[in-house]
Amino acid sequence: MSNYNDDLKWRYATKKFDSTKKLEESKLETLLESIQLSASSYGLQPYEVLVIKDEDIRKKLHPAAYEQPQILDASYLLVFTANTVIDEAYLDDYMENIVKTRSMKKEDLSGMKDMIMNAVISQSNEAKIEWAKKQAYLALGNLLSSAAHHKIDVCPMEGFDASQFNEILELKDKNLDTAVIATVGYRSEEDALQNAPKVRKPKEKLFHRL
Numbered sequence: 001m002s003n004y005n006d007d008l009k010w011r012y013a014t015k016k017f018d019s020t021k022k023l024e025e026s027k028l029e030t031l032l033e034s035i036q037l038s039a040s041s042y043g044l045q046p047y048e049v050l051v052i053k054d055e056d057i058r059k060k061l062h063p064a065a066y067e068q069p070q071i072l073d074a075s076y077l078l079v080f081t082a083n084t085v086i087d088e089a090y091l092d093d094y095m096e097n098i099v100k101t102r103s104m105k106k107e108d109l110s111g112m113k114d115m116i117m118n119a120v121i122s123q124s125n126e127a128k129i130e131w132a133k134k135q136a137y138l139a140l141g142n143l144l145s146s147a148a149h150h151k152i153d154v155c156p157m158e159g160f161d162a163s164q165f166n167e168i169l170e171l172k173d174k175n176l177d178t179a180v181i182a183t184v185g186y187r188s189e190e191d192a193l194q195n196a197p198k199v200r201k202p203k204e205k206l207f208h209r210l
């Protein structure tokens with residue numbers, strides 16, 4: 001078993017993927033499961049992830065991501081989107097999932113439902129989408145760590161135009177809004193960045209022990 005922090009030191013935001021080395025389907029499934037297992041506020045997972053392999057779609061998205069080469073060269077492009085309709089029906093779906101998964105009675109969850117209605121569902125749409133995007137970033141973090149552990153390369157990316165992504169992927173009709181994206185595959189040996197030392201804040205600036 002590798003040392004977890006060694007995995008984190010091995011990973012880097014990959015700029016140049018080896019387009020001839022495709023990520024195996026089983027490894028993709030492992031990464032998707034890591035995303036599925038992510039923690040989220042109240043467990044609501046207010047996001048959906050598009051897993052894009054199709055080259056034509058990626059060619060269309062490439063200009064909307066400032067022509068960053070990873071979009072085309074990686075094996076997959078993952079688009080993390082926030083749900084834009086987080087209403088009582090959405091919450092009821094979640095409640096049903098709990099009832100089924102944990103063999104509970106719906107009545108046992110009425111207190112929980114009221115709490116989430118008050119804390120989340122009653123918020124403005126704008127606030128809910130912002131909150132949903134934060135949850136999506138947690139899932140992105142899980143993807144990065146899991147990929148590092150499995151020696152798979154990822155580039156997390158904010159360098160794209162969300163409104164263009166929404167339009168190209170027709171997300172508005174699906175009640176989704178692009179939050180953040182990531183490309184997944186294997187690094188090219190030619191990517192010099194893989195050997196660059198990590199630039200991080202020193203611990204004394206990052207942590208304050210009280």
Ligand SMILES: Cc1cc2nc3c(=O)[nH]c(=O)nc-3n(C[C@H](O)[C@H](O)[C@H](O)COP(=O)(O)O)c2cc1C
Binds near residue numbers: 011156
């Ligand atoms: C949310 C987020 C957005 C990022 N956007 C981009 C991007 O659009 N393009 C890119 O090449 N790198 C992007 N990066 C990579 C960062 O520049 C990189 O993670 C950071 O410099 C630390 O280096 P390391 O990840 O290689 O250790 C992004 C990283 C994060 C977490």
